[in-house]
Amino acid sequence: MLPDKDGLGGSGRCENPLDPSEHTSVSLFREYLRIKTVHPEPDYDTALKFLERIATELGLPFKKVEVCPRRVVAIITWEGTRPKLKSILLNSHTDVVPVFQEHWKYDAFAAYKDGEGNIYGRGSQDMKCVTIQYIEAIRKLKSEGKRFARTVHLLFVPDEEVGGHKGMETFIQHPEFKALNVGFSLDEGLANPEDKYTVFYGERNPWWITVKCTGSPGHGSRFVENTAAEKVQRIINSFLEFREKEKSRLDGDVCLTLGDVTTVNMTMLRGGVSYNVIPSDIDVSFDIRISPTVNLQEFEKQIQIWCQSAGDGVTYEFAQKFMSTEMTSTSESDPWWKAFSSACCDKNAVLKKEIFPAATDSRFIRSIGLPAIGFSPINLTPILLHDHNEFLNEKVFLRGIDIYLGVIPALASVPPQPGEA
Numbered sequence: 001m002l003p004d005k006d007g008l009g010g011s012g013r014c015e016n017p018l019d020p021s022e023h024t025s026v027s028l029f030r031e032y033l034r035i036k037t038v039h040p041e042p043d044y045d046t047a048l049k050f051l052e053r054i055a056t057e058l059g060l061p062f063k064k065v066e067v068c069p070r071r072v073v074a075i076i077t078w079e080g081t082r083p084k085l086k087s088i089l090l091n092s093h094t095d096v097v098p099v100f101q102e103h104w105k106y107d108a109f110a111a112y113k114d115g116e117g118n119i120y121g122r123g124s125q126d127m128k129c130v131t132i133q134y135i136e137a138i139r140k141l142k143s144e145g146k147r148f149a150r151t152v153h154l155l156f157v158p159d160e161e162v163g164g165h166k167g168m169e170t171f172i173q174h175p176e177f178k179a180l181n182v183g184f185s186l187d188e189g190l191a192n193p194e195d196k197y198t199v200f201y202g203e204r205n206p207w208w209i210t211v212k213c214t215g216s217p218g219h220g221s222r223f224v225e226n227t228a229a230e231k232v233q234r235i236i237n238s239f240l241e242f243r244e245k246e247k248s249r250l251d252g253d254v255c256l257t258l259g260d261v262t263t264v265n266m267t268m269l270r271g272g273v274s275y276n277v278i279p280s281d282i283d284v285s286f287d288i289r290i291s292p293t294v295n296l297q298e299f300e301k302q303i304q305i306w307c308q309s310a311g312d313g314v315t316y317e318f319a320q321k322f323m324s325t326e327m328t329s330t331s332e333s334d335p336w337w338k339a340f341s342s343a344c345c346d347k348n349a350v351l352k353k354e355i356f357p358a359a360t361d362s363r364f365i366r367s368i369g370l371p372a373i374g375f376s377p378i379n380l381t382p383i384l385l386h387d388h389n390e391f392l393n394e395k396v397f398l399r400g401i402d403i404y405l406g407v408i409p410a411l412a413s414v415p416p417q418p419g420e421a
């Protein structure tokens with residue numbers, strides 16, 4: 001059942017003056033979508049004020065931690081009846097990726113809703129929906145007078161879309177993170193076009209690499225030996241031949257998903273100054289996403305071999321090199337997974353377990369040994385994160401709140417585990 005409009009309670013709820021019949025949770029979602037937390041200059045201040053107002057409405061404490069200059073992590077805490085037990089972390093990032101407005105049907109920051117209830121906006125899937133779904137589920141549970149054993153922290157982090165370095169990556173080293181005493185974390189996933197919900201228990205490792213090729217310069221009219229261009233050609237061939245093999249592996253096995261193979265994409269090529277001057281330096285960059293089952297040391301050795309066999313003067317450097325292959329247990333004997341998956345089952349939500357193909361802040365959580373599941377409760381919807389015309393239907397959004405109404409109590413009621421207070 002959908003959460004009933006009145007039952008969501010709380011003081012200071014704003015109705016949509018243009019459509020008083022709209023569910024207040026939908027109106028709040030649309031309000032959040034209108035805040036331009038878009039890179040390269042996200043309006044984090046307005047988002048923080050919005051979240052602080054919500055904390056006041058919920059009657060819960062709001063804490064801000066400036067992890068880097070002008071990069072603030074915010075926390076809303078709902079204390080449990082046994083606050084010494086490990087807590088549940090409900091994480092969401094506040095930033096969104098840029099748009100190419102000319103390709104959108106509507107203003108990407110107007111949260112336009114069409115006649116079918118599809119709400120268009122950057123962040124409607126990634127991941128402002130999840131932020132508001134967590135909030136609205138907690139608002140309802142609180143309004144019903146519920147309380148659970150474990151503390152629940154809502155965490156709002158900046159800069160996930162640009163790698164999380166000034167967000168979650170720094171925050172997990174902070175004493176305030178340790179003080180949260182996290183036992184289990186939920187974060188974003190992806191939409192599923194079918195009537196199913198994809199859940200992610202691991203992620204591929206992002207490696208961003210630039211290969212620098214140097215060679216002999218000279219006049220553009222001559223057969224100069226040992227040019228940078230010939231080396232870059234060999235590098236591109238090696239990387240893209242590997243790409244082709246992995247693509248065939250994925251295409252040839254219906255059991256595999258994108259997260260089970262390694263992707264390589266050439267994303268940048270730089271060099272040269274003039275048509276008739278052979279450049280001595282050409283750089284080529286690749287975005288590589290490595291399946292967690294791959295041995296990372298052996299994979300780097302392969303890169304070294306490709307570089308050595310491209311000729312002399314070929315070196316590489318990483319802009320991003322994540323080295324953790326931690327995965328979260330989805331065994332029926334795992335108490336967190338059991339609580340999460342049973343609650344979804346009780347809500348008739350069919351789950352499909354996968355490895356996340358890109359990178360989220362869950363990788364930092366897993367890298368310090370904590371369990372994290374990636375889950376955006378979005379079924380029957382095309383995957384449109386980072387795409388033009390990103391949208392989410394209001395009914396799908398509201399059903400997601402209902403799923404959290406089962407999931408949050410289940411996780412916050414997981415009995416004390418060995419070693420816990």
Ligand SMILES: CSCC[C@H](NC=O)C(=O)O
Nearest residue numbers: 161162163206320358359
């Ligand atoms: C590797 S850091 C960048 C993180 C980014 N996350 C979402 O898209 C991604 O490209 O996967």
Ligand SMILES: [Zn+2]
Nearest residue numbers: 093126127188
């Ligand atoms: Zn995201």
Ligand SMILES: [Zn+2]
Nearest residue numbers: 126161385386
């Ligand atoms: Zn994203």
